[in-house]
Amino acid sequence: MSDFTVDVDFLAKLSKDLQGCASELEEGLKALKDVGPTGLGFDFLDDSCAHFQDKWEYGLKKVHECVKVLHEGLDQVQQNYAGTEQGLTKAMSGGN
Template identity: 45%
Template sequence: MQRLNKDLKTCTDEMDHALKALEEIGPKGLGYDFLDEACAHYQDKWDNGLSRISEIAEDLKDKIDHIGKNYAKAESGVIDALKDVGSGEMYG
């Protein structure tokens, strides 16, 4: 889970980088209005898509982190319960 969480963090960082790069290369007077409009439309679509992917990855990263913490807590509880069984404390 830690590896997945790290990969999701990398994904969100790369999406942010891509969004910034996309902003920098926007249409800048290509000579034809229809071409500038097409580039602006394309940029909008990619900006929306990359933003959404970044949001989903960030949300998933947070949930994986939460699951990992709960898993560690549950595992610790199982280990403690098994120690009690092994020492005979559980029944008495």
């Protein structure tokens, strides 16, 4: 029989790291908005910047959706494993 362990602290850290990832993407988007997609001196650069900003916003929205689902799922998994460990510890120690 193989050993199977779950590090609930690692699951919590992973969930937090995922949220940080989305925050960093937001900061990049904010910086791009602050610069603005126009006024770079060339129409093709302005158009490219606007196109990139639109794609970034769309991608960021999708990342947020995924991070939210993963965060909720990881929280549930963490709670389930913690509850299982507590139940097993209680059962093994003869506690009620």
